[in-house]
Amino acid sequence: MKTIPGGVTAPIGFRAAGVYSGIKKKKKQQLDLALVVSDHEGPVAGVFTTNQVVAAPVILDRLHLKQGIGRAFLVNSGNANACTGSEGMEAAQEMAQLAATTLNCAPHTIFVGSTGVIGQPLPIACIRKALPALAARVTRRGGAEAAAAIMTTDLKPKQVAVRAQLGGKLVTVGGMAKGSGMIHPNMATMLGYLTTDAAIGQRALQSALKQAVDQSFNCITVDGDTSTNDTVLCLANGMAGNRPITAGSADFTRFCAMLETVCRTLALKICWDGEGVTKVVRVEVTGAESPKAAKQVAQTVATSNLVKTALFGGDANWGRVMAALGRAGVPLDPSRISLQFGGVPMVRKGLGLGRAAERQLTKVFKTKEFTILIDLAQGKASAHMWTTDLSYEYVRINASYRS
Template identity: 50%
Template sequence: MKEKAINIIKGGVTSAKGFLAGAVAAGLKKNDLLDLALIYSEVPASVAGVYTTNRVKAAPLELTKQRVSGGIGQAVIINAGNANACTGEQGMPAAMEMARSAAVALDIPEEYVMVASTGVIGVPLPVEKIVKAVPGAASSLSKEGHDLACQAIMTTDLVPKEYAVQVQIGEKVVTIGGMAKGSGMIHPNMATMLCFITTDAVIASDVLQGALKGSVDDSFNMITVDGDTSTNDMVVVLANGLADNPAIQMDSEDYQTFCKGLSEVCRALAKSIARDGEGATRLIEVQVIGAPSVQDARLASRSVAGSNLFKAAVFGKDANWGRILCALGYSGANFDPALTDILIGDVAVAKDGGAVHFDEEQALKMLEQDPVKVFVDLKSGTHAATAWGCDLTYDYVRINGSYRT
């Protein structure tokens, strides 16, 4: 059977039918920068979500988790500049007030509004600034507003992150678009990030949840910048059904097609987060094959991508393959080091767990590329996985040494 094509299109969270977005400056960031975003569906939508595994969870995340469990949503309100995390008894009322103000401005049920926050932890959220700014955010909603919304959710991000695709379900074209923020405190499970995805597909919330979980496992849970996982991380998907496709059923051909489109969006956004790692100059892509299981392949690839020693070596353009083998060894993956082959780009630097002669100048050229590609064959099975990270530079310390101030 011929595989259905995934068409990449311009846009983000407003690419799908019936979705609008907008943003304003509420005064949470300095210099009157955009810091409050709204995403709105013209009709109620099925919703699904995946969240941080950190035991310390921010109030907006807890509220959104409750709302998503209801299966229906219509809007997301997001602020940057303050995480509303570790703020004690003030946290949940502030998150609920954000949702309430959005619901009033949009004239929708309060329980249909999800909330997300990002920024400094442990500082009370000045929710009165948000409430005052919400009507302006609602007035700014448009199909073109995806760009402003993308900018509004950024913190230390250097670039906005959005992506959209189209797939065919039955005789209908289904669009899937998303936006994300993330640059530091990035590590599975999940990375410190916010991601919002919209689609006009007809799909029930439980089926959407299954599709999202699988897509996140192979994308956002396969990136790492610095080994830290935060308190506010979430991926939320809204599906409003305006594509009018046949309802997508679990494990059907249409489901597989939808999952491929959703995974394409998730992987693209995940890679853009890793590439934009704080102070980073190059993306690192680590592909592991020949593993005994998918879990072993994921453990191995994530361990290499997350090794601070190897990340520093990539920054210094040093083909120090011993750091790769070392990271594989403490990854928890099941493999035989004496069988392992390692390549940097197309240069074989180790075979059967030992040194081989290689051209240092050619290896240097591979380490200058973006992305820097690492290929590992464990020769212990048939499973594979790919993880993404970035190099570790002086600027990472500079940025995080003064993040709060």
């Protein structure tokens, strides 16, 4: 497997574009409407937010996913179309119908997405007016433009593509994502759109996507908030001409690795582009009694505001990690716990290793990326998460988001 230039248009048969439709404030003139189109329809898989307050595009995409066939993604930024009632649902349906008419395909093969401010009516007239020019603009080189068009508070577009030999042919997986704040597992305020030219069935694709998301997008947290719009979709058009991938086969294992690489790369790009982020830290838990316990411990530490502010301030306060472990809701023996920060041992069998270790830890905290390793010494299960620091800039951005 190798990383190649491009994003959603790297696989064979995919075209994309982005335009300014007028949804975002005119003074910014940012791209705010993206279209990704496959030359042929094919199997589609999806994973969505677990928030009980769900945006209209998520409701519609879940319905379309029951058909299992996709042709295009149409995504706007600047407006979430969430908490907008029946009017919002009608707008989402019109987005799909407009794209279907333009592309001459069935509405259920169109998957729509929205991101931005919650609670404001989606200006569907802007999309209605802009779509013909957007559809005419799609090209094999339009992936970067589409990735820019789905951004909100993101500082930079996020895209990646990988390629490998599968079933006797070169197969490519590409992707783009957006996310900066409201980032938390299951999932966060993030949108992810993946494309592949692999020949694969819908059930196998859904299984592969769920595995990839569980190891990537569901392992990142910026601020502990889960959004109303979170969506990850993957569309496969089979144009690579490979031997069809079946679940459980060697090709399936390799395809899962490709998909996970794309998802993990995009997830970490989201972390690094998080609002006000200056550090990205991997929280790794080992020695847990069960995978569930390991994940719960990792998530508790990763989402602790006291841990996150210590990371920002460079405070060598390992006690905050110990305190988070104690409230994780998992039975543990404090006298068996060991901690390392960036490879520096700080706690052994529940006891701190003194001032010299803390001085070394201060140096670790000055770096932008390191691992907190937590050994519970109670079993063989492990889990990981990526977290970020919590800075003044995060508060500033979110205190004035709507303005």
